[in-house]
Amino acid sequence: MLGEPDVTLTDWALAVQATVLAVWLTRGSAASPALIWWTTFFASVAAAALLGGLVHGVFPDHAPLWRATLLAIGVTTLSAWAAGAHALGWPRVARWIVGIAAAAFCGYAVAVISGPASFALAVAHYAPAAVFLLCALARLAWRTRAKDVLLGVLGIVVLLAGSSVQALQIAVHPVYFTHNAVFHVIEMVALALLYPAAAWLGRRPSLA
Helix, strand or coil, X not given: CCCCHHHXXXXXXXXXXXXXXXXXXXXXXXXCHHHHHHHHHHHHHHHHHHHHHHHHHCCCCCHHHHHHHHHHHHHHHHHHHHHHXXXXXXXXXXXXXXXXXXXXXXXXXXXXXXXXXXXXXHHHHHHHHHHHHHHHHHHHXXXXXXHHHHHHHHHHHHHHHHHHHHHCCCCCECCCECHHHHHHHHHHHHHHHHHHHHHHHHHCCCCC
16 A cells, blocks of 8 residues: 555656656667756656655655655756756856756765755755756757757746645645645656757757
């Protein structure tokens, strides 16, 4: 019997979706920095969702699993910074942004491992990265008029809206479909919208 079936099952559905998108992204495409970071983005979302489902439904209050979940979210955050940096099309600036983001991830990892491991810490860590990725994709969409990139912009907007729904604890049902489950469904929509942009950027690694 799952402890929180709505949260657990939507977490695992999200994990399956993100895994499939990560695999699709690498099919028939030569490796590029943008492709690698976007693949890491989807794969880390899958890992966080799988681990989160285990914590919510099978091993409640399991501290190591919860810390691993937060670390996976940290990898997603690093990937978002890197994906946005490469979308800007300035290789030297991208290297600096990735370096700073990697250092921030190291500090975040130390805080997760040694501190209280609060989800609020994860939110504070990934929110700036999501906003940065939104701005980078919006700039690229404006320059290229590419519909796939515009879908990515919409995906980030949906993701940020979902985070607001989660923070405000807006639920379909207070027991059977809580705010966390609603967020997972919204996140699945966001990932579906982000995928075309990720595939487009993977094919176009150099954007001057």
